[in-house]
Amino acid sequence: MALLFPTLLFYLLSLPLLVLSKSTIEPCSVSDSCNALVGYTLYTELKVSEVAALFQVDPVALLNANAIDISIPDVDNHILPAGLFLKIPTICSCTDGIRKSVSTRYKTRPSDTLSSIADTVYAGLASADQIREANSITDPSVLEVGQILVIPLPCTCFNSSDNFLPAIYLSYVVLVGDTVPGIAARYSTTVTDIMNVNAMGTPVVRAGDILAIPLPACASSFPRYASDHGLTVANGSYAITASHCVQCSCGPGNLNLYCTPASLAVSCSSMQCRGSNLMLGNVTAQATSAGCNVTSCSYGGFVNGTILTTLSTSLQPRCPGPLQFPSVVPPPTFVNPDSFLAPSPSPIPSQPGGAMPTPKTSFPGTFSLPGVSPASGPAGSTSQASPIKQLNHFVNAINVGFFCELLSQEGMQQDFLIAGNGFQFMINDAHL
Ligand SMILES: *[C@@H]1O[C@H](CO)[C@@H](O)[C@H](O)[C@H]1NC(C)=O
Ligand SMILES: *[C@@H]1O[C@H](CO)[C@@H](O)[C@H](O)[C@H]1NC(C)=O
Ligand SMILES: *[C@@H]1O[C@H](CO)[C@@H](O)[C@H](O)[C@H]1NC(C)=O
Ligand SMILES: *[C@@H]1O[C@H](CO)[C@@H](O)[C@H](O)[C@H]1NC(C)=O
Numbered sequence: 001m002a003l004l005f006p007t008l009l010f011y012l013l014s015l016p017l018l019v020l021s022k023s024t025i026e027p028c029s030v031s032d033s034c035n036a037l038v039g040y041t042l043y044t045e046l047k048v049s050e051v052a053a054l055f056q057v058d059p060v061a062l063l064n065a066n067a068i069d070i071s072i073p074d075v076d077n078h079i080l081p082a083g084l085f086l087k088i089p090t091i092c093s094c095t096d097g098i099r100k101s102v103s104t105r106y107k108t109r110p111s112d113t114l115s116s117i118a119d120t121v122y123a124g125l126a127s128a129d130q131i132r133e134a135n136s137i138t139d140p141s142v143l144e145v146g147q148i149l150v151i152p153l154p155c156t157c158f159n160s161s162d163n164f165l166p167a168i169y170l171s172y173v174v175l176v177g178d179t180v181p182g183i184a185a186r187y188s189t190t191v192t193d194i195m196n197v198n199a200m201g202t203p204v205v206r207a208g209d210i211l212a213i214p215l216p217a218c219a220s221s222f223p224r225y226a227s228d229h230g231l232t233v234a235n236g237s238y239a240i241t242a243s244h245c246v247q248c249s250c251g252p253g254n255l256n257l258y259c260t261p262a263s264l265a266v267s268c269s270s271m272q273c274r275g276s277n278l279m280l281g282n283v284t285a286q287a288t289s290a291g292c293n294v295t296s297c298s299y300g301g302f303v304n305g306t307i308l309t310t311l312s313t314s315l316q317p318r319c320p321g322p323l324q325f326p327s328v329v330p331p332p333t334f335v336n337p338d339s340f341l342a343p344s345p346s347p348i349p350s351q352p353g354g355a356m357p358t359p360k361t362s363f364p365g366t367f368s369l370p371g372v373s374p375a376s377g378p379a380g381s382t383s384q385a386s387p388i389k390q391l392n393h394f395v396n397a398i399n400v401g402f403f404c405e406l407l408s409q410e411g412m413q414q415d416f417l418i419a420g421n422g423f424q425f426m427i428n429d430a431h432l
């Protein structure tokens with residue numbers, strides 16, 4: 001403690017010179033992973049394929065996660081405007097005891113510095129210091145052009161639930177002018193929930209902080225051996241799975257995951273339910289004196305290249321209404337200045353690039369999102385009511401913490417605020 005004090009004093013004195021940012025860290029022990037979203041604001045105009053390459057995600061998955069129409073010809077080359085906010089789907093894994101996404105690689109360009117990569121290209125999702133550490137860079141002033149860097153991205157799983165309901169967590173970089181009530185309103189959550197999830201003592205954030213925002217989602221109940229086990233889709237969006245053969249949607253009417261064959265999917269295994277003439281996503285309803293006899297053929301996961309289907313019949317009090325799909329938007333071409341999607345854009349003109357080669361996407365045909373209810377009408381089987389996941393992280397957010405400070409050789413500082421019982425804690429990254 002005696003040794004700590006002078007550095008703490010230095011830290012306090014130099015506060016005005018520092019840009020402090022906090023992010024929520026979720027400790028983890030098992031090597032499982034979950035679906036998560038990373039909120040990214042485009043620093044410059046980028047093609048859909050370029051944004052996808054920056055994060056090494058499938059462009060179709062990227063568009064699906066943002067409910068952007070994928071049936072537009074050549075949508076891969078559509079240019080998205082600077083300042084646009086996108087949710088990037090990612091896999092959140094457990095690395096070195098904390099949740100993070102470590103699948104993103106960046107290939108350095110001539111004028112790159114760790115700060116420009118961190119603050120500009122990845123819009124504050126990673127700090128220069130985190131990139132330096134993740135790549136064991138001893139001298140950050142010497143970056144070789146073409147060097148491949150791991151970009152650690154913040155993410156949380158929290159058991160894919162929030163307040164006992166299925167959720168997917170969005171890592172949100174706070175922008176200038178953001179307030180916690182404003183963020184809560186935008187994502188249909190509450191200030192209390194954001195404070196609990198992020199173990200905050202006061203509802204105060206600064207630009208650059210990274211919050212975990214729980215989004216209501218549809219959970220799947222695919223078996224553990226399915227490659228898409230744990231698939232979670234945010235309300236109002238879509239996901240593509242089973243090698244582009246199956247598309248799943250969530251909301252808006254209920255939070256039951258609903259999957260159908262992706263249109264024009266090629267070389268897919270059978271999507272017909274055994275012992276019936278129903279295809280994946282088909283629901284039949286028959287009013288009887290006892291109630292409504294609902295039969296549905298639903299998606300059960302992707303196993304060894306095989307699409308699992310489940311045929312289920314249930315007697316429901318009422319026949320389900322017409323099927324609703326999340327509304328799909330055309331690929332944005334401008335940022336609405338009134339929209340929350342628009343954070344006062346001050347893009348740094350720069351050539352899009354530096355991203356790793358586009359992952360092998362190759363659209364297998366043209367996809368079309370179901371924008372209108374298909375004639376098949378009724379839907380909403382209860383057969384796939386997934387067990388509601390439970391989570392108690394919100395009880396653990398006691399915020400009387402303590403600081404311990406680490407001062408590294410480069411003068412970078414990291415403060416750990418360990419909340420309550422240590423279930424959750426915050427990291428502060430300070431850079432000069
Ligand atoms: C899902 O989204 C729709 C509209 O986007 C909204 O009306 C509905 O309340 C949301 N459901 C939940 C559980 O948040
Ligand atoms: C419900 O429908 C299924 C398939 O159409 C049928 O096999 C089953 O006998 C029906 N059950 C009742 C109670 O009508
Ligand atoms: C999937 O393939 C693996 C080996 O390739 C095999 O051990 C396993 O039994 C298969 N699972 C199913 C459900 O067919
Ligand atoms: C069954 O699903 C397929 C594929 O989504 C669709 O083309 C077809 O119209 C559906 N049939 C019925 C009877 O709902």
Ligand SMILES: *[C@@H]1O[C@H](CO)[C@@H](O)[C@H](O)[C@H]1NC(C)=O
Binds near residue numbers: 161387
């Ligand atoms: C996570 O959710 C599952 C149910 O989906 C539940 O059994 C388990 O206890 C939960 N874990 C925690 C730590 O809340």
